[in-house]
Amino acid sequence: MPQLTVPADPTMYREPMTTTPRPHSVPQHTVRACAEFLGAAVADGGTKADAEPAGPAGLAAAVTGISHDSQGIRPGDLYLAWPGAARHGAEFGPDAVAAGAVAVVTDAAGSAQLDGLAVPVLVVSDVRGVAGKLSAFVYGEPAKQLAMFGVTGTNGKTTTSYLVDGGLRRAGRCTGVVGTVQILIGDEVVPSVRTTPEAPDLQAILATAVEKGVEAVSMEVSSHALAYGRTAGIRFEAAAFLNLTQDHLDFHADFEDYFEAKAKLFTPEYTKRAIVDVDDEHGRRVVERCRANGVEVHTFSIKGNPADWSAEDVELDADDSTFTVVGPDGRRHKASAGLPGDFNVANALAAIVMLTVSGIGLETAVAGVGDVHGVPGRMERVQIPGQDFLAVVDYAHTPDAVQTALSALRPVAERGHGRLRVVVGCGGDRDKAKRPMMGAAAVRLADEAVFTDDNPRSESSAEILAAVTAGADAELAGAAQNYRVVADRAAAIAYAVAASGPGDVLIVAGKGHEQGQEIAGVKKPFDDRVVLRAALEASAGASSAGTGSEKGTGER
Ligand SMILES: CC(=O)N[C@H]1[C@@H](OP(=O)(O)OP(=O)(O)OC[C@H]2O[C@@H](n3ccc(=O)[nH]c3=O)[C@H](O)[C@@H]2O)O[C@H](CO)[C@@H](O)[C@@H]1O[C@H](C)C(=O)N[C@@H](C)C(=O)N[C@H](CCC(=O)O)C(=O)O
Ligand SMILES: Nc1ncnc2c1ncn2[C@@H]1O[C@H](COP(=O)(O)OP(=O)(O)OP(=O)(O)O)[C@@H](O)[C@H]1O
Ligand SMILES: N[C@H](CCC[C@H](N)C(=O)O)C(=O)O
Ligand SMILES: [Mg+2]
Numbered sequence: 001m002p003q004l005t006v007p008a009d010p011t012m013y014r015e016p017m018t019t020t021p022r023p024h025s026v027p028q029h030t031v032r033a034c035a036e037f038l039g040a041a042v043a044d045g046g047t048k049a050d051a052e053p054a055g056p057a058g059l060a061a062a063v064t065g066i067s068h069d070s071q072g073i074r075p076g077d078l079y080l081a082w083p084g085a086a087r088h089g090a091e092f093g094p095d096a097v098a099a100g101a102v103a104v105v106t107d108a109a110g111s112a113q114l115d116g117l118a119v120p121v122l123v124v125s126d127v128r129g130v131a132g133k134l135s136a137f138v139y140g141e142p143a144k145q146l147a148m149f150g151v152t153g154t155n156g157k158t159t160t161s162y163l164v165d166g167g168l169r170r171a172g173r174c175t176g177v178v179g180t181v182q183i184l185i186g187d188e189v190v191p192s193v194r195t196t197p198e199a200p201d202l203q204a205i206l207a208t209a210v211e212k213g214v215e216a217v218s219m220e221v222s223s224h225a226l227a228y229g230r231t232a233g234i235r236f237e238a239a240a241f242l243n244l245t246q247d248h249l250d251f252h253a254d255f256e257d258y259f260e261a262k263a264k265l266f267t268p269e270y271t272k273r274a275i276v277d278v279d280d281e282h283g284r285r286v287v288e289r290c291r292a293n294g295v296e297v298h299t300f301s302i303k304g305n306p307a308d309w310s311a312e313d314v315e316l317d318a319d320d321s322t323f324t325v326v327g328p329d330g331r332r333h334k335a336s337a338g339l340p341g342d343f344n345v346a347n348a349l350a351a352i353v354m355l356t357v358s359g360i361g362l363e364t365a366v367a368g369v370g371d372v373h374g375v376p377g378r379m380e381r382v383q384i385p386g387q388d389f390l391a392v393v394d395y396a397h398t399p400d401a402v403q404t405a406l407s408a409l410r411p412v413a414e415r416g417h418g419r420l421r422v423v424v425g426c427g428g429d430r431d432k433a434k435r436p437m438m439g440a441a442a443v444r445l446a447d448e449a450v451f452t453d454d455n456p457r458s459e460s461s462a463e464i465l466a467a468v469t470a471g472a473d474a475e476l477a478g479a480a481q482n483y484r485v486v487a488d489r490a491a492a493i494a495y496a497v498a499a500s501g502p503g504d505v506l507i508v509a510g511k512g513h514e515q516g517q518e519i520a521g522v523k524k525p526f527d528d529r530v531v532l533r534a535a536l537e538a539s540a541g542a543s544s545a546g547t548g549s550e551k552g553t554g555e556r
């Protein structure tokens with residue numbers, strides 16, 4: 001098996017964002033105006049200090065920004081001290097003030113820790129609960145100057161937000177995208193650390209976008225974002241619900257709680273219109289909610305379910321697809337998606353409907369969505385000269401996504417009379433319940449699964465892999481084992497490449513665009529696309545040197 005090392009180019013690893021872009025000009029409300037906006041009690045080290053404000057300027061100080069991170073404070077900021085998983089943000093109140101914070105917004109528990117602070121302490125009952133609207137206030141309500149498009153669902157948010165962006169660009173809009181892969185503000189690219197940024201960062205990004213002439217933003221709205229209120233203060237032109245399947249039950253109490261978080265987006269406060277995939281049972285529940293709460297709802301289906309919009313005559317290829325969009329008035333329009341798999345037809349239709357019902361012409365929406373050929377790390381083909389099998393990097397990191405990705409490429413393997421192989425693992429410090437389910441999906445739908453490390457984070461790689469293989473074993477129920485475990489991800493990819501022969505299909509799943517692999521809390525550079533390409537080149541080199549005799553020896 002070829003030995004691989006990850007290229008040690010430090011520029012490949014993107015450090016987490018430490019500074020969010022900030023707008024140049026803001027309304028400069030005073031601390032007092034912010035306190036009034038919040039209806040907050042003002043405490044100064046536990047003593048009511050409305051009459052005698054603390055600090056040099058106290059309540060009269062101008063507020064020029066807002067942050068929840070003491071390390072991201074700029075002079076003139078409000079510091080939001082909320083309780084975290086590990087500690088209370090109030091612990092960092094003094095750091096924030098030293099960095100120039102003009103006031104701290106916190107809760108009663110935080111206020112008790114901030115005795116004698118040199119700036120006013122504004123006390124509210126739920127800091128995260130006010131963060132969205134307060135941040136929007138501080139930055140001058142930027143979302144009101146933008147056409148906002150939001151996408152939620154367990155899988156497909158990133159893809160769909162890029163497809164919406166394609167349509168907006170086609171319509172001549174200057175655009176922004178906020179999501180898992182990166183943040184685009186016009187032509188500026190900002191690294192992303194979260195799918196949906198925390199509210200102060202999100203509002204700063206939107207205000208910067210307005211300053212740069214951006215007119216429309218498509219963004220992912222994660223369930224964490226909805227639970228934490230990260231998008232509060234934004235009313236979307238259109239919000240899409242794609243699907244709801246197993247994920248994030250480390251964060252949500254149960255599946256119903258996960259659903260309720262997603263359902264929040266489809267209320268009049270959050271969106272003008274809902275675009276809902278009714279092929280998903282939870283989508284149908286969202287439709288009922290919208291009908292009850294008065295949100296305008298547009299349904300779509302790619303599976304022949306009754307819906308306002310549907311995709312018919314779907315033809316799938318290894319790299320793309322064509323279909324006919326059938327609108328509510330019976331209008332039919334030929335469309336294409338430059339991405340493989342029927343699930344991407346659903347994503348494309350979601351984007352087309354979002355754009356069309358928001359006033360972009362159907363023809364423009366269809367053309368713009370069809371302009372998008374590839375989303376980083378989503379079914380991204382990695383190909384070297386002479387390669388006689390299909391190799392893709394995909395971001396499937398949920399049971400449903402593993403199933404979807406494998407099912408989408410099964411016909412390609414069949415057409416090539418080849419075998420379907422997947423390299424996959426599960427992240428640590430995330431939903432544990434999905435691990436056996438992913439293992440089961442992999443052995444059920446692939447000819448061979450290679451189970452490997454994803455981002456173990458603080459967890460033991462061996463324990464994560466044991467949970468994955470337990471699911472695989474249960475699924476196989478004594479049938480011949482069609483998986484192997486190669487914990488080292490580069491070695492797993494190298495094995496899978498060496499095992500692949502003509503007509504085969506290889507999916508390297510779970511890390512997509514990611515630039516690092518986190519093991520025992522240390523993040524090292526790792527890009528599946530780079531590692532896969534290196535493995536392909538090493539394997540081709542080994543074959544041409546006559547040492548590739550093992551290649552493609554899997555049973556056919
Ligand atoms: C598990 C989780 O939800 N963690 C979130 C949490 O971190 P934490 O509770 O551990 O924070 P902490 O270390 O206890 O610190 C408490 C507070 O002190 C502040 N602090 C801390 C240290 C310091 O020096 N100065 C300072 O001000 C922190 O900013 C924080 O506000 O609070 C932080 C902000 O306050 C979040 O950014 C962080 O999200 C982390 C990054 C995360 O990865 N969250 C994931 C689970 C997430 O949000 N995922 C969703 C969905 C992904 C998807 O499906 O696409 C997403 O939208 O990305
Ligand atoms: N509509 C869909 N239905 C089911 N699976 C999908 C769908 N769209 C994409 N997928 C699968 O999910 C993976 C992740 O897709 P994408 O990154 O667009 O989703 P996401 O919702 O943004 O994920 P994340 O929660 O990590 O941000 C893809 O690589 C693909 O395997
Ligand atoms: N937004 C997802 C991404 C998971 C990606 C996977 N590579 C992992 O690390 O588990 C999460 O934070 O749960
Ligand atoms: Mg995403």
